[in-house]
Amino acid sequence: MLTLTREPGEKILVGDDIVITVVSVSENGRVRLGIEAPRQIRIDREEVLERIRSENIEAAAGAAGPSSWAARAARRANRQASVARADPTPARQPAEPRATAAAGS
Amino acid sequence: MMQLGANPPDHRRACGRGLRSAGRSALLEAVVPITLGPRMVTFRRDVLGWAGASHFVLEPLTDDADDAPAVFAALRCTDTVQLRGGQVVPGPVFLVAPPGLFAPGYQVPLDERFAESLDLIVPDDAALLAIVTQRNPLERSTVNLFSPIVVNRHTGMADQFVPASSEAEVGWLVRTPLPSSLVTEDRD
Numbered sequence: 001m002l003t004l005t006r007e008p009g010e011k012i013l014v015g016d017d018i019v020i021t022v023v024s025v026s027e028n029g030r031v032r033l034g035i036e037a038p039r040q041i042r043i044d045r046e047e048v049l050e051r052i053r054s055e056n057i058e059a060a061a062g063a064a065g066p067s068s069w070a071a072r073a074a075r076r077a078n079r080q081a082s083v084a085r086a087d088p089t090p091a092r093q094p095a096e097p098r099a100t101a102a103a104g105s
Numbered sequence: 106m107m108q109l110g111a112n113p114p115d116h117r118r119a120c121g122r123g124l125r126s127a128g129r130s131a132l133l134e135a136v137v138p139i140t141l142g143p144r145m146v147t148f149r150r151d152v153l154g155w156a157g158a159s160h161f162v163l164e165p166l167t168d169d170a171d172d173a174p175a176v177f178a179a180l181r182c183t184d185t186v187q188l189r190g191g192q193v194v195p196g197p198v199f200l201v202a203p204p205g206l207f208a209p210g211y212q213v214p215l216d217e218r219f220a221e222s223l224d225l226i227v228p229d230d231a232a233l234l235a236i237v238t239q240r241n242p243l244e245r246s247t248v249n250l251f252s253p254i255v256v257n258r259h260t261g262m263a264d265q266f267v268p269a270s271s272e273a274e275v276g277w278l279v280r281t282p283l284p285s286s287l288v289t290e291d292r293d
Contacts, residue, residue, distance in 0.1 A: 039218055042150070044267050049153065052252045052267060055238060055279050056154035059249070060197030062239035 146180065146256055149222060149264045157186040158196040161263075177202045180234065180254070204235040207248050207284060213277070215255065219266060223257045232256045238280070243288045247280035 004012060012020045018041065021034040035043055148159040164179045182196025204211040213233065215225070225231050234254040239246045251272050256263040268275045 039222055042267075043269075045269065045271075048267060048269075048271065051279055052249070052265065053154040055249055055252075056152060056197075056199075056236065056265075059199055059236045059238040060155070062200070062237075062246070 145261050146263045147261055149262060152182075152197070153265060153267075155182070155186050155197050158182045158184050160184050161196075163201075176206060177237075178234075180236075200237040200239065201234040201254065202237060202248070204233050204248075204250050204253050207235065207281060208250055208277070211250065211277075213253055213255075213266060213268075215266060216269065219255070219264070223255060223262050223264060224260065225255075225257060230257055230259060232258045237283070246283050246288060247278075248283060249279050250277035250281045251275060251279045 006012065006022045008022050008024050010022055014020065017038055019036040021036075023032040023034050025031050037043060144163050146161040146163050148161070150159065152158045160183045162181050162183060164181055166177045166179060178201050180199040180201045182198065184196045185193050186196050187193050204213075211233075215231075220231075223231070232255075234256065236249045236254065237246065238249070252265055252267055254263055254265050272278050
């Protein structure tokens with residue numbers, strides 16, 4: 001791994017269009033970085049990404065399992081939605097006819 | 106750097122402020138995402154944790170006895186994925202539902218960069234889907250409100266939003282407990 005020593009305000013260039021700026025270093029060792037990059041380049045915190053990744057793996061395992069709960073929960077939620085739609089008080093009309101046709105196809 | 110297209114920047118910012126559903130209308134709005142125009146959902150990049158999985162079909166979980174639009178849906182991958190050991194297996198299936206179902210008033214502050222990557226101009230361009238993780242026992246099941254799937258309802262392009270901040274800062278959890286009304290009533 002390449003390691004560089006930088007002072008606050010100094011920059012690192014990665015390729016032609018990525019610029020990393022050391023914004024500040026606090027007394028307790030926290031470093032603030034500014035990153036400029038093309039929009040197709042994703043910039044994420046590693047620990048946040050890892051948490052989502054592991055949850056996605058577990059979620060797919062649960063959905064693939066033999067459970068009828070999801071279908072029951074879905075039916076119940078659908079019923080609640082129907083009741084809400086039948087109520088004339090909402091300010092705006094939901095679910096245009098096209099959408100209903102799509103759901104039934 | 107960010108490039109703004111032909112659309113006025115204030116529209117971009119309106120989207121960046123967040124996609125919201127509030128109070129009573131939450132469940133009504135919640136119905137909409139499952140009846141998206143395009144039923145094919147294509148992720149801009151592989152779904153996190155599933156290398157090779159980017160093409161999905163959204164299958165509403167409808168009740169035969171009730172022709173109401175579904176709220177829950179299965180998001181089924183049509184790609185095969187390769188595990189680390191080299192084994193090729195079918196792609197993942199996720200149970201998804203609109204986040205407003207679990208948290209009335211839910212909104213997520215999409216950043217401009219993310220909104221632009223999916224060509225979202227105004228909040229109505231986007232549909233939100235939250236991934237449910239079923240566990241045994243069911244009371245331990247959770248829903249990911251921290252990192253929802255965002256779909257451009259016109260194009261079917263999607264991505265899972267990854268906030269730049271922590272769960273504490275955002276206020277939504279990766280593992281949000283499900284409302285008891287969803288997990289206790291029909292229990293076996």
